[in-house]
Amino acid sequence: MTAPIVVGVNGRDSNDDAVRWAARQAVVSGRRLRLVAAIWSPEDGDIQLLTDSQATTARMVDSAARLVRQIAPAVGLSAELRIGNAVDVLLEQSRDAWITVIGRENGWTAEHMVTNVAAANLIGQQGSPIAVINAGFGLSRPGSPITVGVDGSPASYAAAEFAADLARILAAPIELLSATPSVDGGSADAHAQHVAAELMLADLAGQLLRRGPLPPIHATVRPASAVAALLERSRRSRLLVLGTRGHSTATAAGPVCQSVVDLADCPVVVVNPAVAEARTPCRGSVVEAGSA
Known part of the structure; x- marks a missing residue:
């Protein structure tokens, strides 16, 4: 089976750019697209917090899936929601990927830093090549090298x-x-x-x-x-x-x-x-x- 394009979903602004970029690559390459999201698990094992986290993550993935369908309605699309650390989940899913796509924030707030540290930690791991899409730079430049x-x-x-x-x-x-x-x-x-x-x-x-x-x-x-x-x-x-x-x-x-x-x-x-x-x-x- 042809290796898919994996894209991390985290609900941040930069993530939409990453999803759009991944969807366009899926169209031109004829590959399937897999949306991957990590479900935050509370350290104390609180069931209600875990349930809320699962619901929030599912909504993020649904939103990303709608965005993909607007751009690439015919692309094969699947989703994986896993409990765990975002880097570990993406690394596991990237092992059979053709390329793994992640978004990166342009900013220095604590929220931006969390996203960017996760992106930096994924680079260099033993998975697929990683495409890093900085917020605002997801559009292609036709004719450019x-x-x-x-x-x-x-x-x-x-x-x-x-x-x-x-x-x-x-x-x-x-x-x-x-x-x-x-x-x-x-x-x-x-x-x-x-x-x-x-x-x-x-x-x-x-x-x-x-x-x-x-x-x-x-x-x-x-x-x-x-x-x-x-x-x-x-x-x-x-x-x-x-x-x-x-x-x-x-x-x-x-x-x-x-x-x-x-x-x-x-x-x-x-x-x-x-x-x-x-x-x-x-x-x-x-x-x-x-x-x-």
Whole structure:
């Protein structure tokens, strides 16, 4: 059976943007959509509070389902309501998903922080790729590229492969983006890194094309920090795709990934280490362009 698109439901404003984005991806990909919500369970086991929590969660899911039907009436739709922590519930449901979609709030209130901490905790776990939809940035930009952050790490290669799959479905061009130190000062080392990055991206583009036909692929090497380069591109991209971390062996999302998810002006898809390890990396030169 084809893996579904999973979308977390929490009733927040950003969640509507995430549901809309997920519904549109379900239409173009021909995949089923699964709405997932966690039911808060009171620590003292109060039955009435649990019943109220179940009713509130069911109303949130019903509202999300109505929104999906407005956008994608023919998409296969199901719902899972589970008692437990939101991150644990979504992680369990993401294990058989093609992609898991979550909303993220733009704000610093306690309510915003709870939602955003849950989103951050889900990234880097061993489930499907995670699409993070910041509030207000759920609309697509037709004709704009899918931009992939590439630093030579296995996770960034896996991100490029997943981006290629998305590009085929969305008929969107791909931009392979690498960041290196500025060459303006004439440093031989910086120049060598820039050239190596160009060769790496050219090799990666060739590897992706050998997997099957693709929309146009463009390779860009930016003399900037990885965060600055990705955020600049987010203002004109359909979405960003990156690995959770670069060459680090840490299991959590790296600083580049965290910063981009927080500040990007478009949806961000994060391919986690489990996906990276499950795929055969494209071969290419390794450029220390910043640890994602």
